[in-house]
Amino acid sequence: MEAEAARLIGAGLATIALAGVGVGIGNIFGSFVSGALRNPAAAPKVFGNVLLGFALTEAIALFALLIAFLLLFAV
Amino acid sequence: MEEQNPESLAGAESHGAEAGHGGAEAAHGGHSPLSVFEIERVIPMHIGGIDVSITNSAIYMIIAVLAITLFLTVGMRGRALVPGRWQSMAELSYEFIAKMVRDNAGSEGRKYFPFIFTLFMFILFANLIGMIPFSFTVTSHIIVTFALAAVVFLGVTAIGFIRHGASFLKLFVPSGVPIFLLPLMVVIELLSYLTRPVSLSLRLFANMMAGHTMLEVFGGFVIALGILGGWAPLAFIVALTGLEVGIAMLQAYVFTILTCIYLNDALHPHH
Numbered sequence: 572m573e574a575e576a577a578r579l580i581g582a583g584l585a586t587i588a589l590a591g592v593g594v595g596i597g598n599i600f601g602s603f604v605s606g607a608l609r610n611p612a613a614a615p616k617v618f619g620n621v622l623l624g625f626a627l628t629e630a631i632a633l634f635a636l637l638i639a640f641l642l643l644f645a646v
Numbered sequence: 647m648e649e650q651n652p653e654s655l656a657g658a659e660s661h662g663a664e665a666g667h668g669g670a671e672a673a674h675g676g677h678s679p680l681s682v683f684e685i686e687r688v689i690p691m692h693i694g695g696i697d698v699s700i701t702n703s704a705i706y707m708i709i710a711v712l713a714i715t716l717f718l719t720v721g722m723r724g725r726a727l728v729p730g731r732w733q734s735m736a737e738l739s740y741e742f743i744a745k746m747v748r749d750n751a752g753s754e755g756r757k758y759f760p761f762i763f764t765l766f767m768f769i770l771f772a773n774l775i776g777m778i779p780f781s782f783t784v785t786s787h788i789i790v791t792f793a794l795a796a797v798v799f800l801g802v803t804a805i806g807f808i809r810h811g812a813s814f815l816k817l818f819v820p821s822g823v824p825i826f827l828l829p830l831m832v833v834i835e836l837l838s839y840l841t842r843p844v845s846l847s848l849r850l851f852a853n854m855m856a857g858h859t860m861l862e863v864f865g866g867f868v869i870a871l872g873i874l875g876g877w878a879p880l881a882f883i884v885a886l887t888g889l890e891v892g893i894a895m896l897q898a899y900v901f902t903i904l905t906c907i908y909l910n911d912a913l914h915p916h917h
Contacts, residue, residue: 637855
Protein backbone atom coordinates (compact mmCIF):
# COMPACT_ATOMS: atom_id res chain seq x y z
CA MET A 572 0.00 0.00 0.00
CA GLU A 573 2.76 2.47 -0.83
CA ALA A 574 0.55 4.51 -3.14
CA GLU A 575 -2.07 4.72 -0.38
CA ALA A 576 0.54 6.01 2.09
CA ALA A 577 1.81 8.56 -0.41
CA ARG A 578 -1.76 9.75 -0.98
CA LEU A 579 -2.32 10.37 2.73
CA ILE A 580 1.06 12.04 3.21
CA GLY A 581 0.39 14.25 0.21
CA ALA A 582 -2.99 15.29 1.57
CA GLY A 583 -1.34 16.17 4.88
CA LEU A 584 1.40 18.13 3.13
CA ALA A 585 -1.23 20.13 1.22
CA THR A 586 -2.33 21.71 4.50
CA ILE A 587 1.07 23.45 4.82
CA ALA A 588 -0.47 26.12 2.58
CA LEU A 589 -2.48 27.21 5.63
CA ALA A 590 0.69 28.77 7.10
CA GLY A 591 0.92 31.29 4.29
CA VAL A 592 -2.81 31.96 4.30
CA GLY A 593 -2.76 32.51 8.07
CA VAL A 594 -0.04 35.13 7.63
CA GLY A 595 -2.04 36.73 4.80
CA ILE A 596 -5.37 36.95 6.61
CA GLY A 597 -3.68 38.13 9.81
CA ASN A 598 -1.90 40.79 7.80
CA ILE A 599 -5.13 42.01 6.19
CA PHE A 600 -7.07 42.38 9.43
CA GLY A 601 -4.04 43.58 11.40
CA SER A 602 -3.41 46.33 8.88
CA PHE A 603 -7.08 47.21 8.87
CA VAL A 604 -7.24 47.51 12.65
CA SER A 605 -4.07 49.59 12.90
CA GLY A 606 -5.27 51.82 10.05
CA ALA A 607 -8.74 52.13 11.57
CA LEU A 608 -7.29 53.19 14.94
CA ARG A 609 -5.24 55.90 13.30
CA ASN A 610 -8.12 57.21 11.21
CA PRO A 611 -11.47 55.87 12.42
CA ALA A 612 -13.41 58.06 9.99
CA ALA A 613 -11.91 56.27 6.98
CA ALA A 614 -12.49 52.75 8.35
CA PRO A 615 -15.99 52.08 6.93
CA LYS A 616 -14.84 53.09 3.45
CA VAL A 617 -12.14 50.44 3.24
CA PHE A 618 -14.06 47.65 4.96
CA GLY A 619 -15.38 46.40 1.60
CA ASN A 620 -11.81 46.11 0.37
CA VAL A 621 -10.88 44.26 3.56
CA LEU A 622 -13.61 41.70 2.94
CA LEU A 623 -12.55 41.37 -0.69
CA GLY A 624 -8.94 40.80 0.35
CA PHE A 625 -10.06 38.31 2.98
CA ALA A 626 -12.11 36.36 0.44
CA LEU A 627 -9.29 36.36 -2.12
CA THR A 628 -6.81 35.13 0.49
CA GLU A 629 -9.19 32.56 1.90
CA ALA A 630 -9.64 31.16 -1.59
CA ILE A 631 -5.92 30.26 -1.61
CA ALA A 632 -6.50 28.10 1.47
CA LEU A 633 -9.41 26.45 -0.29
CA PHE A 634 -7.27 25.68 -3.34
CA ALA A 635 -4.99 23.75 -0.97
CA LEU A 636 -8.02 22.05 0.60
CA LEU A 637 -9.13 21.09 -2.89
CA ILE A 638 -5.78 19.44 -3.55
CA ALA A 639 -6.12 17.54 -0.27
CA PHE A 640 -9.63 16.38 -1.23
CA LEU A 641 -8.50 15.38 -4.70
CA LEU A 642 -5.72 13.31 -3.16
CA LEU A 643 -8.02 11.73 -0.57
CA PHE A 644 -11.09 10.99 -2.65
CA ALA A 645 -10.35 11.32 -6.35
CA VAL A 646 -6.82 10.06 -7.07
CA MET B 647 -1.76 3.38 -11.87
CA GLU B 648 -5.29 3.77 -13.17
CA GLU B 649 -5.95 0.07 -12.97
CA GLN B 650 -5.21 0.15 -9.27
CA ASN B 651 -7.62 3.00 -8.65
CA PRO B 652 -10.86 1.06 -8.06
CA GLU B 653 -8.99 -1.35 -5.82
CA SER B 654 -7.38 1.34 -3.69
CA LEU B 655 -10.65 3.27 -3.46
CA ALA B 656 -12.54 0.17 -2.38
CA GLY B 657 -9.79 -0.55 0.10
CA ALA B 658 -10.08 2.96 1.54
CA GLU B 659 -13.86 2.63 1.85
CA SER B 660 -13.80 -0.70 3.60
CA HIS B 661 -11.09 0.64 5.88
CA GLY B 662 -13.29 3.63 6.69
CA ALA B 663 -16.27 1.39 7.35
CA GLU B 664 -14.24 -0.74 9.75
CA ALA B 665 -13.01 2.33 11.59
CA GLY B 666 -16.63 3.53 11.73
CA HIS B 667 -17.44 0.78 14.20
CA GLY B 668 -14.98 2.38 16.59
CA GLY B 669 -17.33 5.34 16.76
CA ALA B 670 -14.70 8.09 16.53
CA GLU B 671 -14.64 8.05 12.75
CA ALA B 672 -18.36 7.84 12.08
CA ALA B 673 -18.03 10.84 9.78
CA HIS B 674 -16.13 8.64 7.35
CA GLY B 675 -18.11 5.53 8.21
CA GLY B 676 -21.32 4.90 6.30
CA HIS B 677 -20.66 7.40 3.55
CA SER B 678 -18.05 9.90 2.51
CA PRO B 679 -18.60 13.53 3.55
CA LEU B 680 -18.79 14.39 -0.14
CA SER B 681 -22.05 12.49 -0.62
CA VAL B 682 -24.16 15.67 -0.16
CA PHE B 683 -22.87 16.80 -3.55
CA GLU B 684 -24.19 13.80 -5.47
CA ILE B 685 -26.34 14.53 -8.49
CA GLU B 686 -29.40 12.35 -8.99
CA ARG B 687 -31.66 12.14 -12.00
CA VAL B 688 -35.18 13.09 -10.92
CA ILE B 689 -36.87 13.00 -14.32
CA PRO B 690 -34.71 10.98 -16.76
CA MET B 691 -34.80 12.42 -20.26
CA HIS B 692 -32.79 11.65 -23.37
CA ILE B 693 -33.02 13.74 -26.51
CA GLY B 694 -31.01 12.49 -29.47
CA GLY B 695 -28.71 10.40 -27.32
CA ILE B 696 -27.84 13.37 -25.08
CA ASP B 697 -28.68 13.07 -21.40
CA VAL B 698 -30.82 16.11 -20.56
CA SER B 699 -32.42 14.66 -17.44
CA ILE B 700 -33.90 17.02 -14.88
CA THR B 701 -31.49 16.48 -11.97
CA ASN B 702 -31.71 17.76 -8.42
CA SER B 703 -29.16 20.40 -9.49
CA ALA B 704 -31.47 21.62 -12.27
CA ILE B 705 -34.43 21.68 -9.88
CA TYR B 706 -32.56 23.86 -7.41
CA MET B 707 -31.49 26.20 -10.22
CA ILE B 708 -35.16 26.56 -11.19
CA ILE B 709 -36.05 27.16 -7.53
CA ALA B 710 -33.37 29.86 -7.30
CA VAL B 711 -34.64 31.61 -10.42
CA LEU B 712 -38.26 31.41 -9.21
CA ALA B 713 -37.24 32.74 -5.78
CA ILE B 714 -35.43 35.70 -7.37
CA THR B 715 -38.41 36.47 -9.60
CA LEU B 716 -40.77 36.23 -6.65
CA PHE B 717 -38.51 38.39 -4.46
CA LEU B 718 -38.17 41.16 -7.03
CA THR B 719 -41.65 41.22 -8.57
CA VAL B 720 -43.63 40.77 -5.37
CA GLY B 721 -41.27 43.11 -3.54
CA MET B 722 -41.75 45.86 -6.11
CA ARG B 723 -45.50 45.30 -6.62
CA GLY B 724 -46.53 48.14 -4.31
CA ARG B 725 -44.23 50.71 -5.98
CA ALA B 726 -44.59 52.83 -2.86
CA LEU B 727 -42.72 56.12 -2.56
CA VAL B 728 -41.79 55.15 0.98
CA PRO B 729 -40.82 51.50 0.56
CA GLY B 730 -42.01 48.74 2.86
CA ARG B 731 -39.77 45.95 4.08
CA TRP B 732 -39.78 43.76 0.95
CA GLN B 733 -39.56 46.70 -1.42
CA SER B 734 -36.65 48.20 0.47
CA MET B 735 -34.80 44.86 0.34
CA ALA B 736 -35.35 44.64 -3.42
CA GLU B 737 -34.25 48.27 -3.83
CA LEU B 738 -31.27 47.68 -1.57
CA SER B 739 -29.99 44.80 -3.70
CA TYR B 740 -30.51 46.85 -6.87
CA GLU B 741 -28.76 49.91 -5.44
CA PHE B 742 -25.90 47.79 -4.13
CA ILE B 743 -25.07 46.33 -7.54
CA ALA B 744 -25.73 49.61 -9.37
CA LYS B 745 -23.23 51.35 -7.09
CA MET B 746 -20.72 48.54 -7.50
CA VAL B 747 -20.91 48.73 -11.31
CA ARG B 748 -20.67 52.55 -11.24
CA ASP B 749 -17.69 52.58 -8.89
CA ASN B 750 -15.73 49.82 -10.58
CA ALA B 751 -16.58 50.03 -14.28
CA GLY B 752 -17.54 53.68 -14.69
CA SER B 753 -20.59 55.07 -16.44
CA GLU B 754 -19.93 52.96 -19.55
CA GLY B 755 -20.44 49.88 -17.44
CA ARG B 756 -24.09 50.80 -16.83
CA LYS B 757 -24.98 49.06 -20.08
CA TYR B 758 -23.92 45.72 -18.60
CA PHE B 759 -25.76 46.23 -15.31
CA PRO B 760 -28.60 43.77 -16.09
CA PHE B 761 -26.15 40.91 -16.65
CA ILE B 762 -24.14 41.66 -13.53
CA PHE B 763 -27.29 42.02 -11.41
CA THR B 764 -28.59 38.69 -12.73
CA LEU B 765 -25.26 37.05 -12.01
CA PHE B 766 -25.18 38.39 -8.45
CA MET B 767 -28.76 37.42 -7.64
CA PHE B 768 -28.37 33.93 -9.10
CA ILE B 769 -25.17 33.17 -7.18
CA LEU B 770 -26.54 34.73 -3.98
CA PHE B 771 -29.80 32.78 -4.09
CA ALA B 772 -28.11 29.54 -5.14
CA ASN B 773 -25.69 29.89 -2.21
CA LEU B 774 -28.37 30.83 0.31
CA ILE B 775 -30.84 28.15 -0.78
CA GLY B 776 -27.97 25.68 -0.42
CA MET B 777 -27.70 26.66 3.25
CA ILE B 778 -31.17 25.23 3.95
CA PRO B 779 -30.67 21.79 5.51
CA PHE B 780 -31.23 18.81 3.14
CA SER B 781 -31.19 21.07 0.10
CA PHE B 782 -28.65 21.04 -2.72
CA THR B 783 -26.05 23.71 -3.42
CA VAL B 784 -25.90 24.36 -7.15
CA THR B 785 -22.66 26.35 -6.89
CA SER B 786 -20.83 23.49 -5.16
CA HIS B 787 -20.25 21.92 -8.59
CA ILE B 788 -17.35 23.25 -10.57
CA ILE B 789 -19.10 22.80 -13.89
CA VAL B 790 -21.79 25.30 -12.86
CA THR B 791 -19.36 27.93 -11.56
CA PHE B 792 -17.01 27.34 -14.49
CA ALA B 793 -19.84 27.90 -16.94
CA LEU B 794 -20.64 31.21 -15.21
CA ALA B 795 -16.98 32.23 -15.17
CA ALA B 796 -16.46 31.19 -18.79
CA VAL B 797 -19.42 33.32 -19.89
CA VAL B 798 -17.92 36.27 -18.00
CA PHE B 799 -14.45 35.68 -19.45
CA LEU B 800 -15.58 35.21 -23.06
CA GLY B 801 -18.04 38.10 -22.84
CA VAL B 802 -15.48 40.48 -21.35
CA THR B 803 -12.84 39.51 -23.92
CA ALA B 804 -15.35 39.98 -26.75
CA ILE B 805 -16.36 43.40 -25.38
CA GLY B 806 -12.70 44.40 -25.20
CA PHE B 807 -11.96 43.42 -28.78
CA ILE B 808 -15.17 44.90 -30.18
CA ARG B 809 -14.68 48.25 -28.45
CA HIS B 810 -10.94 48.65 -28.88
CA GLY B 811 -9.97 46.27 -31.69
CA ALA B 812 -6.33 45.20 -31.69
CA SER B 813 -5.41 47.96 -29.24
CA PHE B 814 -7.12 45.86 -26.54
CA LEU B 815 -3.89 43.85 -26.57
CA LYS B 816 -2.19 46.85 -24.90
CA LEU B 817 -3.80 45.51 -21.73
CA PHE B 818 -1.00 42.94 -21.68
CA VAL B 819 1.76 45.54 -22.05
CA PRO B 820 2.18 47.31 -18.71
CA SER B 821 3.47 50.86 -18.97
CA GLY B 822 6.66 52.06 -17.29
CA VAL B 823 8.44 48.70 -17.39
CA PRO B 824 12.12 48.53 -18.45
CA ILE B 825 12.43 47.21 -22.00
CA PHE B 826 14.45 44.11 -21.04
CA LEU B 827 11.74 43.04 -18.60
CA LEU B 828 8.92 43.62 -21.06
CA PRO B 829 8.83 40.16 -22.74
CA LEU B 830 8.63 38.50 -19.33
CA MET B 831 5.93 40.89 -18.11
CA VAL B 832 3.80 40.33 -21.22
CA VAL B 833 3.92 36.57 -20.67
CA ILE B 834 3.01 37.00 -16.99
CA GLU B 835 0.15 39.39 -17.78
CA LEU B 836 -1.16 37.05 -20.46
CA LEU B 837 -1.02 34.06 -18.12
CA SER B 838 -2.75 35.94 -15.32
CA TYR B 839 -5.46 36.99 -17.79
CA LEU B 840 -5.95 33.43 -19.03
CA THR B 841 -6.19 31.94 -15.52
CA ARG B 842 -9.01 34.35 -14.59
CA PRO B 843 -11.91 32.01 -15.43
CA VAL B 844 -10.20 29.17 -13.56
CA SER B 845 -9.55 31.17 -10.38
CA LEU B 846 -12.96 32.86 -10.54
CA SER B 847 -14.84 29.57 -10.78
CA LEU B 848 -12.58 27.63 -8.44
CA ARG B 849 -12.93 30.25 -5.69
CA LEU B 850 -16.72 30.04 -5.58
CA PHE B 851 -16.81 26.27 -6.00
CA ALA B 852 -14.11 25.56 -3.39
CA ASN B 853 -15.72 27.90 -0.84
CA MET B 854 -19.11 26.26 -1.20
CA MET B 855 -17.79 22.72 -1.26
CA ALA B 856 -15.41 23.23 1.66
CA GLY B 857 -18.07 24.92 3.78
CA HIS B 858 -20.64 22.19 3.29
CA THR B 859 -18.08 19.43 3.77
CA MET B 860 -16.95 21.06 7.02
CA LEU B 861 -20.54 21.20 8.29
CA GLU B 862 -21.00 17.56 7.32
CA VAL B 863 -17.82 16.45 9.10
CA PHE B 864 -18.76 18.33 12.28
CA GLY B 865 -22.26 16.87 12.05
CA GLY B 866 -20.57 13.46 12.07
CA PHE B 867 -18.74 14.46 15.27
CA VAL B 868 -22.06 15.23 16.97
CA ILE B 869 -23.33 11.73 16.18
CA ALA B 870 -20.02 10.11 17.17
CA LEU B 871 -19.77 11.86 20.55
CA GLY B 872 -23.38 11.10 21.44
CA ILE B 873 -25.71 12.86 23.83
CA LEU B 874 -23.04 13.68 26.43
CA GLY B 875 -20.17 15.03 24.35
CA GLY B 876 -22.04 16.08 21.22
CA TRP B 877 -23.03 19.52 22.49
CA ALA B 878 -19.63 21.12 21.88
CA PRO B 879 -19.53 20.31 18.14
CA LEU B 880 -23.25 21.18 17.93
CA ALA B 881 -22.56 24.69 19.25
CA PHE B 882 -19.67 24.90 16.84
CA ILE B 883 -21.96 23.94 13.95
CA VAL B 884 -24.37 26.74 14.87
CA ALA B 885 -21.51 29.25 14.74
CA LEU B 886 -20.21 27.71 11.49
CA THR B 887 -23.65 27.93 9.90
CA GLY B 888 -23.67 31.65 10.66
CA LEU B 889 -20.21 31.94 9.11
CA GLU B 890 -21.34 29.98 6.06
CA VAL B 891 -24.33 32.28 5.49
CA GLY B 892 -21.85 35.17 5.61
CA ILE B 893 -19.54 33.35 3.18
CA ALA B 894 -22.49 32.67 0.85
CA MET B 895 -23.15 36.41 0.57
CA LEU B 896 -19.45 37.33 0.51
CA GLN B 897 -18.69 34.94 -2.35
CA ALA B 898 -21.58 36.29 -4.42
CA TYR B 899 -20.16 39.77 -3.75
CA VAL B 900 -16.61 38.72 -4.66
CA PHE B 901 -17.67 36.99 -7.87
CA THR B 902 -19.65 40.07 -8.92
CA ILE B 903 -17.00 42.65 -8.00
CA LEU B 904 -14.33 40.67 -9.86
CA THR B 905 -16.64 40.58 -12.88
CA CYS B 906 -16.92 44.38 -12.60
CA ILE B 907 -13.13 44.72 -12.38
CA TYR B 908 -12.64 42.48 -15.43
CA LEU B 909 -15.29 44.48 -17.28
CA ASN B 910 -13.44 47.67 -16.37
CA ASP B 911 -10.26 46.21 -17.88
CA ALA B 912 -12.13 45.56 -21.11
CA LEU B 913 -13.77 49.00 -21.18
CA HIS B 914 -10.66 50.98 -20.19
CA PRO B 915 -7.60 48.84 -21.06
CA HIS B 916 -5.16 51.78 -20.83
CA HIS B 917 -5.86 52.40 -17.12
